[in-house]
Amino acid sequence: MNKENNLKGWLYLLPAILFLGFFMVYPLVDVFVYSFEEGYNSASQTFFGVGLYNYSYVLHDPYFLQALKNTFILVIITVPLSTIIALLISVGLNSITPLKKLYQTVYFLPYVTNTLAVGLVFMILFKKTAYTDGLANLILAWFGKGPIDFIDGPYWAKMFVLCFYTIWVVMPFKVLILTSALASVNQDYYNAAKVDGTSPLSPASSGPSRPTATRWPCSART
Amino acid sequence: MKVVLQNLTKKFPSRNKKSNDEVIAVNDFNFEIPDGKLIGLLGPSGCGKSTALNLISGLIQPTSGKIFFGDDDVTGLPPENRGVGLVFQSYALYPHLTVRENIMFPLQNLKGAERPSKEEMERRVMEAARLVQIENLMERKPGEMSGGQQQRVAIARAVVKMPRVLLLDEPLSNLDAEEIRRIQRDTGITTVFVTHDQEEAMSISDMIVVMKDGVVQQIGKPQDVYDSPVNLFVSKFLxxxxxxxxxxxxxxxxxxxxxxxxxxxxxxxxxxxxxxxxxxxxxxxxxxxxxxxxxxxxxxxxxxxxxxxxxxxxxxxxxxxxxxxxxxxxxxxxxxxxxxxxxxxxxxxxxxxxxxxxxxx
Structure with missing residues (x-):
């Protein structure tokens, strides 16, 4: 009985295993093997020898190191920032009743928006053309700040656009996860906290405030 | 503290958006709960007994009517200013806090002159823990305890503030009725509990309130209600x-x-x-x-x-x-x-x- 069940279980898993095996596991292993093959030619599938030359090459490549640095900066900035913003949005969404569904949809839209369209919008925002400096520069000009070339300009201007885009793109997914986490918190916890006398706006001075005390730990499970 | 409910009514808007019907969860509830008594609110599910409890706690506001604790009109007061202790059916213990921290939580949220000193808090927490006999579990997290133990913690958390009124939502699921009676007698706090278990409610309550469809059917001592039901529903329910x-x-x-x-x-x-x-x-x-x-x-x-x-x-x-x-x-x-x-x-x-x-x- 047990054995039969096991077999059935594997059978159900088979499509996923095949798919993941072919497109994830096999290429992963294969790429790892290739990385040691020096002078690999993809057309003829030949190589000269085995060694660590590829690694040495890439670690001495200034472009690669720059990319590594850029990625590191991007992650350091966007991950905490997007999580904090997403959390604020989720708590906001969780607290309102009218138009809740509408706002939830609006915040999820970027997730399903075509990348090409997004690119176009960001171009309008930041790209300098013959006719305009872009919407962002237009707004900057109102405050008397000079036009900044966001696309080919200074390093931090470009980094800003990249961070802005990354945060914007990952936001819906994070909001979705956090909203469902908050929604799964039993209403009784909020009521209990109310009876226990925590105020929604009280800072952490007099013990943990309602959000820190009830919401976060309870939603952490999801 | 005696509790007076005057013409207490709560209407909820209907789920069905097209009709403007309202659901009357509690209809014209009048009751004077004597000081220090144990009161059982009972009725079939959906009869409005939980709504009545939440009205007393202040978690929901009545559509009309008034609530007095002693001579104070508390109708408009939020729950934290009413001096109520509420034990939820789900206990709602904070899972990341130990038993000690859970019980202390309401005290830590008191402000100004009401806020006791550290030693005083510690003393009151231990007192509440002794009352419900959990003093040997103080450093545990709620997840490591049985349902009955969790319920005891929830009761300790509710009484540690010395509330004027103690409210219990379905307390008989994990705890003996006798235990509830003992805790109530030891503290002397006016206590209202909600249950559908008429047998247990009758055995421990000083008075019972039988409700049906938001309307109070009969209020009285359990034996009196049993011996002299006012209508067919009450006679069948008990x-x-x-x-x-x-x-x-x-x-x-x-x-x-x-x-x-x-x-x-x-x-x-x-x-x-x-x-x-x-x-x-x-x-x-x-x-x-x-x-x-x-x-x-x-x-x-x-x-x-x-x-x-x-x-x-x-x-x-x-x-x-x-x-x-x-x-x-x-x-x-x-x-x-x-x-x-x-x-x-x-x-x-x-x-x-x-x-x-x-x-x-």
Whole structure:
């Protein structure tokens, strides 16, 4: 009985295993093997020898190191920032009743928006053309700040656009996860906290405030 | 602290958006809860008892009516300023805090002069923990405890603030009724609890409130409500096994069930009635006026339950008569005959289902 069940279980898993095996596991292993093959030619599938030359090459490549640095900066900035913003949005969404569904949809839209369209919008925002400096520069000009070339300009201007885009793109997914986490918190916890006398706006001075005390730990499970 | 509920009404908007109907969860609730008593709110699910509890706690605001704690009008006050302790059905213990921290939480949220010193907090937490007998579990997290232990922690958290009123939502699921009674007696706090378990509620409450469809049916001491229900619903709701209900007829001061005149009911007007007879209201009597078809005898030790059928039975199940085990129907008998104890028989109006009184001799 047990054995039969096991077999059935594997059978159900088979499509996923095949798919993941072919497109994830096999290429992963294969790429790892290739990385040691020096002078690999993809057309003829030949190589000269085995060694660590590829690694040495890439670690001495200034472009690669720059990319590594850029990625590191991007992650350091966007991950905490997007999580904090997403959390604020989720708590906001969780607290309102009218138009809740509408706002939830609006915040999820970027997730399903075509990348090409997004690119176009960001171009309008930041790209300098013959006719305009872009919407962002237009707004900057109102405050008397000079036009900044966001696309080919200074390093931090470009980094800003990249961070802005990354945060914007990952936001819906994070909001979705956090909203469902908050929604799964039993209403009784909020009521209990109310009876226990925590105020929604009280800072952490007099013990943990309602959000820190009830919401976060309870939603952490999801 | 006595609690007074005055014309308390709560209406909820209907789920169905197209109609403007309102759901009346609690309708014109009037009750003066005496100081230091244990009150059981009971009724079938959806009868508004939990809503009534939440109205007292302040978690929901009444549509109309007033609530007084002592002489203070607390109707508009939020829960934290009412001085209520509330124990939730789900306990709602904070999972990341230890038992000690959970119990201390309400004290830590007190402000200004009300906020006790660290030592005082510690003392009160231990006092509350001793009251519910969990002083050896203080460093555990709620997840590491049984349901009963969690419920004790929840009660400790509710009483640590010395609330004016203690409210318990379905407290009998994990804790003995006796335990609730003891905790209430030790603290002397006016306590209201909600339950659907009428048997337990009757055994511990000083007074019970029976509700149905948002309307209070009857308020009184458990024994009084049991002995003198005001309507058919209350008579059916209290008592295990439930009361037997027959479709009867009053003619010339006699109660007829089928063609038999089973009881003298002087003072009751002629007409069709529902006749409710408590299971303990039957006396086995060979010459008794009331004949039933015997279907079985269930032995319960001290008593036996005589299970019968009758064409005029209007109850949901078979007719049950509880009689002392010293008497039992003859073996192989197809029918049994009973005499009725008149104080265990209640008549109800056929339409309104209100009680019809008659003289008990």
């Amino acid at each position: 008592g295990t096994p439930p009361i037997n209900v027959f479709d009867g007829q009053v003619k010339g001061g006699k109660l007829y069930i089928g063609s038999e005149a089973v009881l003298d009911v002087p003072g009751a007007a002629d007409g069709p009635v529902w006749a409710g007879i408590r299971p303990e209201g039957f006396i086995l009597d060979e010459n008794g006026p009331f004949t039933c078809d015997l279907t079985g005898v269930e032995v319960m030790g001290r008593d036996i339950s005589v299970v019968c059928g009758h064409e005029k039975n209007a109850g949901a199940g078979a007719i049950r008569a509880i009689i002392s085990a010293e008497h039992r129907p003859a073996d192989g008998a197809k029918q049994v005959r009973f005499t009725l104890k008149p104080w265990k028989v209640f008549l109800f109006n056929h339409e309104t289902e209100e009680r019809i009184h008659f003289e008990v001799k």
